[in-house]
Amino acid sequence: MSAQPTIIIEARPDSVAARLRSLWQYRAFLGFLSKEIVMRRARGTLLGFWWVLLRPLMPVVTLIFTFTSVKPVETSAGVPYSVFFLSGYITWRIFQSALNFLPRTMTWTQSIMRRAYFPRLLVPFAGLAPTLIEFALLLVAFAVVVVSAWWSDGQLPLRVGWQLLGLVPAVIGALMFALTIGMPTAVIALFFRDMRYAIRSFASVFMFLTPVVYPVTFIPEQYRWAMYAFNPMAAIVELSRWSLIGGQLNAGYLALSFATNIILFVLSVAFFLRAEAYLGDQL
Amino acid sequence: MTPARVSVRNVSKVFPRRKATRVRGIATDGWPALRDLLRKTIRREREQRREGHDQLWALNNVSFDVAPGEIVGIIGRNGAGKSTLLKILARVLSPTAGHVTIHGRVVSMLELGIGFAPDLTVRQNIQIQGRLAGIPGKRVLASEERILELSGMTPFRDIPLRLCPSGSAVQLGFATMMGLGSEVVLADEVLAVGDTAFRKMCEEQVEAVGASGVSVLFVSHDMAAIRRICSRVIWIDRGRIVQIGPTDEVVNAYTTELLAGRLLPLTGETLAASCRLLAARLLDENHAPVGALTITNAGYLDCLVRVSRPDVTALVDVELWLEEHHLFTVTSPPIEAPQATTFRTAVHIPGDFLNEQQYQARFRVRALGHFDPAGAPTTATEERLDFRVINVQREQSVWNEWTGTSKGFISPRLTWRLSRVQ
Numbered sequence: 001m002s003a004q005p006t007i008i009i010e011a012r013p014d015s016v017a018a019r020l021r022s023l024w025q026y027r028a029f030l031g032f033l034s035k036e037i038v039m040r041r042a043r044g045t046l047l048g049f050w051w052v053l054l055r056p057l058m059p060v061v062t063l064i065f066t067f068t069s070v071k072p073v074e075t076s077a078g079v080p081y082s083v084f085f086l087s088g089y090i091t092w093r094i095f096q097s098a099l100n101f102l103p104r105t106m107t108w109t110q111s112i113m114r115r116a117y118f119p120r121l122l123v124p125f126a127g128l129a130p131t132l133i134e135f136a137l138l139l140v141a142f143a144v145v146v147v148s149a150w151w152s153d154g155q156l157p158l159r160v161g162w163q164l165l166g167l168v169p170a171v172i173g174a175l176m177f178a179l180t181i182g183m184p185t186a187v188i189a190l191f192f193r194d195m196r197y198a199i200r201s202f203a204s205v206f207m208f209l210t211p212v213v214y215p216v217t218f219i220p221e222q223y224r225w226a227m228y229a230f231n232p233m234a235a236i237v238e239l240s241r242w243s244l245i246g247g248q249l250n251a252g253y254l255a256l257s258f259a260t261n262i263i264l265f266v267l268s269v270a271f272f273l274r275a276e277a278y279l280g281d282q283l
Numbered sequence: 284m285t286p287a288r289v290s291v292r293n294v295s296k297v298f299p300r301r302k303a304t305r306v307r308g309i310a311t312d313g314w315p316a317l318r319d320l321l322r323k324t325i326r327r328e329r330e331q332r333r334e335g336h337d338q339l340w341a342l343n344n345v346s347f348d349v350a351p352g353e354i355v356g357i358i359g360r361n362g363a364g365k366s367t368l369l370k371i372l373a374r375v376l377s378p379t380a381g382h383v384t385i386h387g388r389v390v391s392m393l394e395l396g397i398g399f400a401p402d403l404t405v406r407q408n409i410q411i412q413g414r415l416a417g418i419p420g421k422r423v424l425a426s427e428e429r430i431l432e433l434s435g436m437t438p439f440r441d442i443p444l445r446l447c448p449s450g451s452a453v454q455l456g457f458a459t460m461m462g463l464g465s466e467v468v469l470a471d472e473v474l475a476v477g478d479t480a481f482r483k484m485c486e487e488q489v490e491a492v493g494a495s496g497v498s499v500l501f502v503s504h505d506m507a508a509i510r511r512i513c514s515r516v517i518w519i520d521r522g523r524i525v526q527i528g529p530t531d532e533v534v535n536a537y538t539t540e541l542l543a544g545r546l547l548p549l550t551g552e553t554l555a556a557s558c559r560l561l562a563a564r565l566l567d568e569n570h571a572p573v574g575a576l577t578i579t580n581a582g583y584l585d586c587l588v589r590v591s592r593p594d595v596t597a598l599v600d601v602e603l604w605l606e607e608h609h610l611f612t613v614t615s616p617p618i619e620a621p622q623a624t625t626f627r628t629a630v631h632i633p634g635d636f637l638n639e640q641q642y643q644a645r646f647r648v649r650a651l652g653h654f655d656p657a658g659a660p661t662t663a664t665e666e667r668l669d670f671r672v673i674n675v676q677r678e679q680s681v682w683n684e685w686t687g688t689s690k691g692f693i694s695p696r697l698t699w700r701l702s703r704v705q
Contacts, residue, residue, distance in 0.1 A: 007383075007384070008383070008384050008385075009371065009372070009374060011377070011380045011381060028414065088650045112415065113375070114393070117374035187320070191316055192313075192317070271325070274323075277318050277377050278323050280370075281298065
């Protein structure tokens with residue numbers, strides 16, 4: 001027989017290093033859980049998988065229509081509103097959609113957790129799968145909007161260059177901040193269902209406190225620091241917009257945002273890893 | 284001497300007993316449970332190791348070893364801590380104290396038949412089951428043929444599970460667990476479901492994997508099966524190991540104790556010694572002890588009553604509860620005896636009557652016409668028996684609900700009449 005793993009079960013929760021090692025051992029589970037979480041949404045619906053595509057597109061169409069035809073917003077970026085809006089929204093949506101899913105993923109996978117061991121931290125990470133699908137879809141939508149603007153104006157609204165790489169940290173930042181808030185709320189949602197509704201409402205209100213539908217210039221100069229200080233998503237959305245269509249970027253606020261983001265993320269992971277050991281009694 | 288495959292050392296598990304608080308009319312234990320969790324995670328508060336009324340010691344200082352290839356039976360009454368022990372070994376629960384060392388992979392059958400996707404093919408389902416057991420995909424593929432052969436489903440390999448004969452899910456689950464090639468198998472009440480042929484198949488497979496060097500921990504209420512396949516038995520009562528040793532010795536001691544009624548009831552207190560409830564069990568339609576009933580088959584709620592005075596007439600009340608709902612009460616015919624006698628009485632639960640739920644039967648013995656000074660009828664002893672009713676007819680989804688279960692406390696099969704109105 002090949003080398004047999006030795007499992008040691010202690011009353012004390014495992015060390016963080018051991019926990020991270022087992023995360024790697026069980027990496028195959030991530031794909032399985034992601035698939036289950038994506039399919040879970042489709043189960044029992046008429047449109048099935050198409051909901052994954054429909055859900056993010058509906059607010060896009062509504063918001064673009066509202067702020068171009070009903071109440072036009074001046075973006076001062078020299079690009080059509082639809083391009084301006086989507087350049088920030090694709091990153092924002094990662095945050096909003098992940099917050100939508102994360103509190104529910106723990107309850108969804110409860111029956112699996114009750115009968116099999118695997119590092120529970122895989123659940124919130126697998127919960128990002130539908131979000132990443134939505135993101136890919138919104139990227140396609142953005143490409144369509146850019147190409148149609150190019151075709152009608154004769155001028156490419158996208159700034160092609162090395163700055164496009166800025167989208168990568170923006171996406172990672174949004175995923176991290178979503179996990180930061182999502183992981184503790186997913187734990188609490190096991191005790192109280194209210195958490196799911198609360199976090200969903202919170203996410204939709206939070207969007208209007210972040211320069212997504214409007215440019216940051218809408219906020220008076222003297223209050224802007226408050227938005228950046230208390231809302232890490234503001235700088236992340238700005239970074240995403242800057243990398244795609246250009247504009248101003250305040251490096252100081254950006255650094256502040258990422259610093260807060262990383263600190264909160266580490267705290268949140270630490271909380272989850274500690275709570276993990278005691279979740280078994282609750283399932 | 285071969286080193287132990289599984290060694291359990293001084294393992295204890297404490298569950299806090301929390302009172303459900305009422306928040307806006309809805310009973311919930313959410314707040315105290317969440318407070319507990321936050322205390323432990325944020326303030327690193329250790330669980331208090333004191334025996335108090337607010338704590339349930341599901342396991343208390345349990346130690347034993349299992350050698351490779353050994354089939355160890357775990358017996359004990361409902362609530363004795365058998366399932367908690369298996370859940371700790373499966374790492375679903377973490378122990379409050381003590382430690383466990385396991386050399387090898389563990390496959391657990393804690394809830395057999397759950398985790399199947401009816402729309403996927405048999406082979407895809409084997410993959411899912413293997414993943415759930417933490418076995419890498421390649422290894423699962425390698426043992427696929429063996430699993431198909433064990434479950435007798437080779438002709439159905441590429442057919443969606445929902446089109447397979449009924450009961451396939453359970454059969455496949457069992458075969459998958461046995462065929463995955465792990466070093467340790469944990470089986471909780473796997474024989475409680477399925478027909479005689481299925482049970483026979485299960486027993487044969489357990490013996491076969493035992494012979495091939497796999498260690499099996501086997502929880503069952505079926506003493507006959509335990510005698511047939513186990514080489515050693517651990518008897519647990521109220522979280523402690525009562526006896527551990529060769530099968531016949533321990534099973535005999537256990538059944539003697541059960542019949543003599545020396546086991547203290549889990550709950551309730553003895554107010555009158557004149558009539559006592561000794562034990563309560565769930566039997567299937569063939570009068571074999573089980574932990575669950577299937578939805579279509581009948582069963583019995585069976586109990587032992589000792590009546591020790593000639594002037595006392597005893598009655599057994601059986602209340603059936605579903606969560607906090609009291610569904611009904613049935614009362615036995617009067618029991619009388621000229622001298623101290625132990626009686627066995629059972630109430631028949633028809634098939635197609637209970638729904639797919641977790642029920643609790645509360646057995647109570649009272650002395651007819653005897654009242655205690657406080658004015659309440661004498662309640663000699665109360666015994667609570669939790670049991671499940673499961674459905675093996677329909678296939679189960681990957682998630683915890685059945686597809687298309689009928690709702691309600693019970694699901695009787697009633698007759699319909701249909702006539703045309705002119």
